Amino acid sequence: MPGFHVEVPHPLGQEAAIEKVQYVLEKMRGRFEGQVKDMQQTWEGNIMVFSFRTMGVDIKGTMDVLEELVIVKGSLPFAAMLFKGRIEKSIREELEKIVNRPPKSPPADPPQ
Incomplete structure (x- = not known):
């Protein structure tokens, strides 16, 4: 099955990047609720395994959060x-x- 692959560098360090990604993903769930169904995500250390269905298509993949890079890859x-x-x-x-x-x-603080 063909796939997708995206790499994005970041300056945050691994732990801060994971926290930021988790926080934003939770906020985004509601935003895409009508377009995305059956959203599943599980963290295994610094790797998030995800799957969801959108427009009748099943998407599965991983997000690997490294010290200076986030790698998202999956199958289409x-x-x-x-x-x-x-x-x-x-x-x-x-x-x-x-x-x-x-x-x-x-x-x-306001000036005094």
């Missing part, structure tokens, strides 16, 4: 191969937003 049914480039681009863009977004700083 032949019916989805026309969308491989778009799928990889979407994954890359979302991951870049997650791991390269600066942390929110606390509000500054």
Whole structure:
């Protein structure tokens, strides 16, 4: 079965990147609730194994969060191969937003 592969560098370190990815994925679940069904994800150390169904297509793969890199790869049914480039681009863009977004700083104290 053909697949997809995306690599995104990050400056966070492994532990911080895992925490950020987990937090954002939880928030995104609700956003894609109508488009994504049967979402499953399991963490095994720094590797997330995932599967879901969208537009009648089953997607399965892994996300490996390393010290300076996040690697997402998985399988696509032949019916989805026309969308491989778009799928990889979407994954890359979302991951870049997650791991390269600066942390929110606390509000500054008002001048006295």
